[in-house]
Amino acid sequence: MAVDLGMGVDTRITASLHPQSVASLDEYDSETEGELQQVVQAFTSVYEGIGKVLDVRDVAAGNTAWNEDMRTIKVQEMADRAFAKFAPQLDKVYHNMRAGAELIEKQLSAPMEARAAHTISTQIRDHVKGLAERQGTSTADKRPGQSALGFVQAAIQKGDELTVSAVLGAPAYLSGLTDEMQAVLRRLWNEKANPTASKRLRAMRAAMDLIQDRAPLIHKEMERVVGKSPAYAKMLRDKHNAAEKALGGI
Known part of the structure; x- marks a missing residue:
């Protein structure tokens, strides 16, 4: 059943990446909250990370000393730092869910002994x-x-x-x-x-499905926030760095 996390909403970010999407899973309740809390935390890191990139974009937009290309470079740099921070966390949580699910699978498939005479x-x-x-x-x-x-x-x-x-x-x-x-x-x-073990297994599988479903949205959201593709932003940064190096030699 859905549980309200009581977290704020940043209307600049797609709701699909909000941590509430985890707490809204049918399998999320008091019996599975312990296992799924780390998934909530991972989605929180993603959500807050994208929010910080948006903050940088807003600041860059008001900096008249930078042209559009320089704004793109600075926002992409923040996007890269944010992604490098939360991506490993999300990946670790996914593997934790898979390991936990495999353990419960073994428990639910374990042999039994005859109890009668x-x-x-x-x-x-x-x-x-x-x-x-x-x-x-x-x-x-x-x-x-x-x-x-x-x-x-x-x-x-x-x-x-x-x-x-x-x-x-x-x-x-x-x-x-x-x-x-x-x-x-x-x-x-x-x-x-x-x-209880069966419910925990369903919850872990649902969390894994959610991560796999929403992970591609992170890249799309980051590109939308930056306004340019990562490849284009890298090209701008390489040109900027080359120019800085050339000027440094004068």
Whole structure:
């Protein structure tokens, strides 16, 4: 759900780069705020950095001692300094989100041990295997919700750990399942058993998507603020530096 950060708005900057865009993610709440706070801080650095470039542009515009080319050079220099400061921070946050997501992925895909007594676990697996074999040999015997997968999925929804662990805590073939089917069921159980971790994973993925989506806007916004392309600004700076060097030799 969206959370109001209560931050001011600089109307000179596109709203897409405002830190509020992070707090407006559906996955942002009290349970994920800790993980996403660093993303908010990174977007804040971007937003404030662009604001400083705009401040320099406004000052340069009022300096009658500079022509248009010199104003472009000075504003681009500030843009380069701002970008060099916040770009590594945004990149680091993205990698932090990816590392955190990978860790939770492993947790949600972790194997489990059978909780029931050996005899009961064996009987449960035999029952599930019977459902799988019956479904595979006779279409007439197929009943809604009574397939092997349907049976285990229902147990997961009910929180029946004995049944679930008997099937998922042993080799898949003992229950007539494939390894892929068992992996899907294990993931469903782990998500059911640990909803907070699942929410954190969704939040991290949403933050990564947001960063990837908004990062290209930074370059466009910087170029809009400077008024010229970085390549053109560099050409002006190189000419200026060459002239300064030539004058220094006189």
